[in-house]
Amino acid sequence: MILRQISRLRGAFMIAGWSGLGLVGLIVALGDFLARFPAGHLHAGPALAPPSALYPFGTDLLGRDVWSETVHALGVTAANGAAAAVLTLVLGGALGFVAMRLGAAPRLFLRWLMGVLAAAPALLLAIVLIGLSARGYAGVAAGLAAAPLAFVRAFDRARSQSRSRRSEYARATGISAATLIRRDLVYEFRGVFLSTAARALAAVAIVYSTVSFLGFGAEPPRRDLGLMIAAAEASYLGAWWTAAFPALFLIALILFARLAAGLDEGERA
Amino acid sequence: MSGVLVEIRDLALTRPGADRPGLERFSLSLQRAEIVTLLGEADSGKDLLLRYLDGSERCDGALGSVRFGEGEVLPAGRRTGLPFRAAYLPPARPLPLSPRASAASQLSRIVARKLECPRGAAREDLRAALARIEGAPPFDQFRRPAESLSDAALSFGLLAAALAIAPELVLCDHFFDGLSPASAAALCSALRAERARLGFAILYAASGPQAVARLGGRAIVLRQGRIVEEGDAEHLMSGQTHAYTRSLFGALPQPLSPAPQRPTPRGEPLLQVYGLLLQSGGRKAPKAPSRHALNFELRRGASLALLGEEGSGRRALMRAVLGLERRPGRIVFDAVDIGLLSETMMLRLRRRVAIVTGADDALDPRMSLFDTVDEPLRAHLRLSEDLAAGYRETALKRVGLHAYDGRAPVSSLSPFDRRRLQIARAIVAAPLLVVVDEPLRGLDAIAQTTIRDLLAEFRVEQQAAFLVITSDFAIAQVLADEAMVFSEGKLAERGQIRSLLSAPKTEATRALIAAAARRPLSPAAAPV
């Protein structure tokens, strides 16, 4: 009985996930009102002041208000994550379905190329892409780096569908490959678009914040959550709040996205 | 060997979480070696009763009483396992065994558990049981993974495992469903022969009257958990009291008799097949004409049945005709030699083909009802939205799905509704050729009647040519004028169905006719 009730909570978790993402959106939209100081404002208070009524998340080594910085950084991470998720969906998921219906040569070539790229961790690919372009494109690089795995999954799914009885039934009644592509794109994405997008957001948010933590992300003075946590490395052992609050916001963003995706088993990052 | 085996009084069962009982005031006195068929639709309570008896359903609030053999009367809610050896016979689909593991290993394990003996001994018991069953495949065939066995072979294996434990009761759960009439008849006679030898009782849950006709004995008709009618199979076959029972038995085709003479269609040839070889692997025609080469034609508006068992070559012919598989020979469809066409051109030609199949995964489960019916119109013609909606509404009305939510996905439909949706899709496609492939497979009695009537109506109104793939002569009789009987990948016999029924020339045809002749078997099925 308890197990059944818990399984019914799946819908509730999804609602919680989307509500959480809505809250993130609200915080990002109202960032300038919610933050007491503009992004990167030095010496807003004493250095490494613990959380208090005046500085709810405390201050960092350079006296920046951690609450204000976290709100601004959340906006940067969420915006880059959303852009990267769109790239992953289009260049990964959608292209995977389309590629499966192409002629033999382009189909096999694309599957091979993406298979090779998917054998490398998305994190390393993102680092290489940023190294080849510029740090300002970290969001794009994260999206492109996560795309091969999404492509391979979409391609393999489309391949198993093309071998299914329903595909043969369609072919036997004159339904063309173009119509079957349309079917895949419309129904695969219409039915699960939101959850797929949320799952992609969770995956690329991890990649983006990690490359940023490693120093390949946002360029100072613009900071995202990964860079904030990296900057806190020098002080967090004595002043936990400098790393803990940005980390909690990052975890919340990823968790909300995963809950919104319907408690999916999670993407690799 | 007489006496009561199971005595049930005023049983009421409610599934956990259900708001009303699935079975109410149900009483049954099952004698040793008796055959009782529980007949009804999905929610009739027959499956719940079987689950209650084999202990697979927890019915904590069960009311009434139950007594096994000469034992004491127990409150139904306190029942634990059956106090005697019982065997369970599931249908072959969905696959009841692990698909990848060897069937022999799984069946031996089942026998070993039931007999509480080593697996080696159980394996020998299984081998002996298989050897006793007439028509059963050899034991070695079961060494393969279960998923690679045919439905009929798997059913023989399941039956052998059941018989190997020398049961007192056999619980048959739609055991003959999905099997061809010949396979079902062979299994049925094996079951009856072993019942005569071992003296076990049979409790058979069925959704169609065919099982009553095959097994005989006693039948109990259930509807929404209550008994509607009860009596000897023979009496029920000859006349039913309750309207619901009549509708169930309406699915049973009339005893085979020569079909009425229909006028032969005088239309132009739609499909012409010359020198087609079904058994050859390559695409090139052999230099010398083969005696197994197929030659036939199908005129517009005519209907041809391809009769035979699984693997007899009917589907290979259908795939060749639709250009899905290239085979040696020449096929002309709508005056075009399909051997000369590219895949793109072949697709264009196939737009005038519709398919109604008994496979429930033929339609895309993600698509909505509206999109499924619309697709041939959208993909093949540039019709306005309103015009397409008009055609769609007409088609859905004809099959009785117009009241459904058109945006609901196909996955939410029952197998019966999916079958009707296939017919609606076929109607809007205005096809020249309709391929009908085992259209009644897996449906319950009332659904079978409806689909059969819809197809017959469709044929009359649409004037399309029909290719009917079936193993059931009774279906062929309703939907086709001529038939080709296939056996072991070769054409065995062909002709008007009328002539085939009255004077079959080959053993394959005679076997198919015999399997479809469903006469009550009660004299042989009486308690021994």
Added chain:
Amino acid sequence: MRVALEESGKLALGLLGALVLALALSALSVPGAAHSPRAFALAALARLLAFLRLDFGTSRITDLPAVDMLASHVPVTATLIALGALVSVALGAPLGLLFGSGGLRRVAAPIVQIVSAAPVFVAGLAVAYAANRFLGWPPGAGPFPGPGELLHPDAQALRRVVLPALTVGFAGTAAIHVALRRAAAGEQDQPYRESLRRLGLSALEIDRVYVAPVILAGLFSSLGEVVVAFIASAVVSEWVFRCPGAADLFVKSVALGDWNMAGLILFLFCALSLVIAFIGRLLGGAILRAESQA
């Protein structure tokens, strides 16, 4: 045999792709290669010829042979991944089997999501903070112990290794857990489980004899993804804990534009992932074949 040949073909093609990727990156280290596609193609060809002569070039940062650099850094990464794998197998396999099936699977789903929502670098920092706060361990410093020291580690060596290995282990645990749960999910609602029970087998016997091999085969088939998770977590872990491994070297190489070194390390990681995926698929296939012949 046919399956093994097919898989070998796929592996060969995959390795070829990884080599092309490495060549493309390595070509960027040739001066002027980025100016035009032709110059790039010529540089890639030159690198290919050099690779065929087993000349893998030098590191732009240290001017040392790239192979020597790789040889000095790879043991650290290999140690972390090996120790992390031990932690993962010890934690991930039992957790995956426990929470991967039945009702517990649904109960565990939100918990698994919450735990695995923390990126590896956040987990690494949390581990370092906890070790410092509760065990008094100072943040990672000093040389990373070699294989000899690891066999007889002192407290200093242990402190240097345990935290990064634990971080890699946690990430690997999550990957193994997800792979097991995914494999279990495929078998969760298979109709044969109920039919076999009604035919007379116990639930435990069905799970042990028929379900477990399929889940294990599923895990082996996902080994490539698990290895990728290990590599990604090694990158982060080496960075957080200042371990001089190949992953750390990769990050520094890209940051300083040492594309020859970066290309070689990327090839190494891709090859490792492809080979392990190949072995996993073969083992998974062998388990399923053994089950079918049982």
